[in-house]
């Protein structure tokens with residue numbers, strides 16, 4: 610006799626970084642980061658659902674003024690993924706076209722820091738397999754903020770005090786998809802095909818990580 614067990618679908622909280630009143634970085638073309646984050650988060654949601662994962666969107670209406678509300682409303686999800694687009698230090702903005710690539714951040718203060726890192730590494734690996742490159746500059750003391758590498762090859766950094774990673778009650782990864790103060794990179798980030806490729810890579814990394 611065989612008994613089939615229904616396996617509950619794993620759920621991913623996909624967080625849209627920033628909110629209407631403080632929409633994040635302003636891109637090279639003058640577009641607020643929130644708009645890019647929302648478009649990519651919706652694409653990530655679609656790709657995760659294709660892989661039979663459940664998705665809970667966080668902050669998609671631009672209403673989350675307090676960071677703690679995001680992780681509070683993610684409670685019960687198996688993974689928290691925060692979607693952002695990147696900038697550079699203000700004094701480096703005139704050289705913004707020299708900076709490009711994705712970055713991933715995890716916190717050692719998250720209660721599931723090892724699993725957070727495992728998920729971030731798998732997302733970075735999938736992005737690299739899709740020909741995206743880690744930005745690397747966040748590790749640099751002059752060009753970035755000396756954020757140490759947690760997994761250098763896959764573009765993962767430690768950012769211990771990152772609020773959405775620290776306060777999460779599940780593994781948490783923050784994704785900076787690309788540097789939108791760089792006009793050429795912004796054009797890529799706006800391309801629906803590029804966006805779908807990034808979303809697919811993130812979703813595949815997440816699925817692999819949650820199936821372990």
Ligand SMILES: [Zn+2]
Pocket residue numbers: 626627633634642693694
């Ligand atoms: Zn951001």
